[in-house]
Amino acid sequence: MVRRAGAADADEAGVPGLDLSNCSAPMRQGHAEGHRSPTEQRVRRRHGRSDGAPADADQGMEVPPEQQTPEGFAVYLKSEMDKWGAIIRESGIKAQ
Amino acid sequence: MSASWSSRCGPRSASRSWSRNNGGAGGVTGINRVARAAPDGYTISVGPWGTHVVNAFVYSTPYDLAAGFRNGGAAAKRAALVHRAEKPAAEGLQGVIAYLKENSGKVTAASVGAGGSSAVCGYYFGKATAPAPRWCLSRRRTGVAGYRPRQRRMMCDLAANSLAQVRAGTIKAMR
Numbered sequence: 001m002v003r004r005a006g007a008a009d010a011d012e013a014g015v016p017g018l019d020l021s022n023c024s025a026p027m028r029q030g031h032a033e034g035h036r037s038p039t040e041q042r043v044r045r046r047h048g049r050s051d052g053a054p055a056d057a058d059q060g061m062e063v064p065p066e067q068q069t070p071e072g073f074a075v076y077l078k079s080e081m082d083k084w085g086a087i088i089r090e091s092g093i094k095a096q
Numbered sequence: 097m098s099a100s101w102s103s104r105c106g107p108r109s110a111s112r113s114w115s116r117n118n119g120g121a122g123g124v125t126g127i128n129r130v131a132r133a134a135p136d137g138y139t140i141s142v143g144p145w146g147t148h149v150v151n152a153f154v155y156s157t158p159y160d161l162a163a164g165f166r167n168g169g170a171a172a173k174r175a176a177l178v179h180r181a182e183k184p185a186a187e188g189l190q191g192v193i194a195y196l197k198e199n200s201g202k203v204t205a206a207s208v209g210a211g212g213s214s215a216v217c218g219y220y221f222g223k224a225t226a227p228a229p230r231w232c233l234s235r236r237r238t239g240v241a242g243y244r245p246r247q248r249r250m251m252c253d254l255a256a257n258s259l260a261q262v263r264a265g266t267i268k269a270m271r
Contacts, residue, residue: 013190018224020217020252022145023170029135030166067170074167080149081162084216088153091219095122095154095211 022080023063025073122212123147124155131159140168144254146213154211192250196226206251217252 010018066072118126123143133139141148148161159165196203205222207215251267261267 010189013188013193015193015224018221020221021173022149024142024144024148024172025170026140026142026168027130027148027161027165028137028140028168029131029133029164030137063170063173069169070167073170074162076170077149077167078162080145081152084145084149085153087220087223088150088216091216093154093211093215093219095209
């Protein structure tokens with residue numbers, strides 16, 4: 001799916017800050033940040049396109065460089081937890 | 097997503113990789129399997145925002161993703177889609193936002209299950225775009241397959257879940 005040319009994003013549509021995109025990262029058991037395991041390294045190598053660009057680069061959905069490192073993604077994950085934790089508590093949504 | 101990555105990793109690697117779809121409790125069962133695996137880096141969890149962020153607040157998970165897991169850095173970014181059954185007055189995101197504002201308090205939203213990412217996404221989208229969306233949560237496993245015009249007016253879902261229905265013309269994507 002490729003973003004339609006000329007399609008407005010949320011800012012242009014009059015709702016600044018609305019962001020429903022999300023990043024996926026391989027995660028494994030362990031308590032400290034550290035090197036990528038061989039499995040994680042293979043996932044990252046194989047996800048890119050043949051020209052070396054990220055697979056989503058032509059869809060306006062490329063992963064920001066700062067989130068491509070374990071340390072950067074940990075910061076992003078915490079910010080997502082803080083943001084969505086507040087929204088979910090406010091909504092009262094629970095699994096039933 | 098993990099199946100796609102596994103298929104890319106496996107045939108070209110000395111060691112084979114495979115993907116196991118371990119469903120249940122919105123992904124909690126699968127992630128718990130990784131949490132209980134040996135910490136050797138060979139069993140990894142790949143999932144979207146719903147399983148790795150929303151579940152921490154919707155379920156009582158037996159693991160702590162922020163404190164008990166290592167991550168390998170983000171490898172993909174995905175979008176959520178907002179669907180609407182009726183023909184929009186204006187195309188695209190601007191059209192659905194204008195519709196929500198004009199019909200504040202009247203729009204009904206569906207979700208996949210009662211407490212998953214679809215419900216949270218719909219709540220957030222409605223809150224950000226119109227002050228008072230009215231909620232009608234669909235039954236579990238209904239999702240886009242049970243989406244019917246005039247019964248449920250809009251729904252928020254991951255693009256990967258809805259792509260087949262969008263391509264078939266069953267639903268209209270607002271992105």
